[in-house]
Amino acid sequence: LDIEKGREYLIFGNLTIKPFIMETKETLLKENPWRVLAEKIEKNGYMRLEKLNAYADDIPFIEEFNERTKNEPEYQLHTEILPYPFIGDVLGARVVLLMSNPGYKVSSNIEAHEKMSDEEKRFVIRAQTQAMLLEDRAIFYSGPEYKPFNEEQDWYWAKKTRIIREAVPGAETKIAAVQLMAYHSRKYKPFPAKMGLLPSQEYTKRLVKYLIDKNVIFVYARSKAQWLDFVPELENATCVELSSIRNACLSEKNCKDGGFEKIKAALTE
Incomplete structure (x- = not known):
């Protein structure tokens, strides 16, 4: 076996074959590119x-993108705070929201954080690291100990999931979100095509394909066209579209074509 970036190739003389390898929870956890950063944070x-x-492999791409957008500060990617590729129990979720990238607010991401003990x-940061490692257990935590965390996140997921949590108690443990890009910016702007994908996005693609095979319901909360271009297999998955691409709220009014009932049914299975 010749090992290349964690994937196995079979070599017979001059013939190299990449055999079909079934994606599993174990392979995704083992080959999670965010593990190295998480270990540094822990240390x-x-x-x-x-x-x-x-x-680390993303850094040259981030630097090039930030150089390209140096006169457009709203699109700059912020690495002074932790990336946020996933939220919630992604591997165990029944409903997964497809987002663009985490937002950035000085008031919450910087000022609120600095005011903490x-x-x-x-x-x-431990909670954020757990999410990075796919060890998160809910998209929103209501315990008083999570107040600092919710303050920094501007209570975003508390607000966006309030209606579905009232309709389905415990729904927060079965809803997750995946970001197209893990890094924060005030506004999302995709990379130019000639730059290609971030190395970490290749892993995100694998993760979404795995979730498709698990028959989860996907919610296009942002960038439907870009997600379909990113993972064409989503075309055959069960997906819900929202009426407002600027509002990720899971409500009957905001979900098109009976999507809210589909989400409720998935969460009560």
Whole structure:
């Protein structure tokens, strides 16, 4: 076996074959590219790194993109805070929201964080690290100990999932979100085609394909066309579209074509 980037190739003389390897929860956890960053954060006492909180292979792409958008600060990717590729129990979810990338607000991502005690900062960053490692258990936590975390996230998922959580108690443990790009910016802008994908996005593609095979319901919360271009197999998956691409709220009014009932049914299986 010749090992290349974690995938196995069979070599017979001059013939190299890449055999079909079934994607499993174990392969996704083992080959998660965010593990290296998570380990660095852990060694740093669950505090943000001073520079470049990013997957190492992504850094050249981020630097090139930020150079291209240096006169458009709203699109700049922020690596002074942790990336957020996934939210919730992605591998166990029944409903997965497809997002573009995490937003960025100085008031919450920077100022609210700096006002926390060191203990609160470590609590928040440990939770973010668990999400990065696909070890998160809910898209929203309501316990009082999570107040600092929710303050930094501007209570985003608390608001967007309130209606479905009222309709289906415990829904927060079965809903997850996946970002097309893991890095924060004020506004999302895709990479130019000639730049290609971030290396971490190749893993995201594998993850979404795995979830398609698990028959989860996907919600196009952002960038439907880009997601279909990114993972064409979504065309044959069960998907729900939202009336407003600027509002990820899961409600009867915001879900098209009976999508809210489909989501409720999936969450009560």
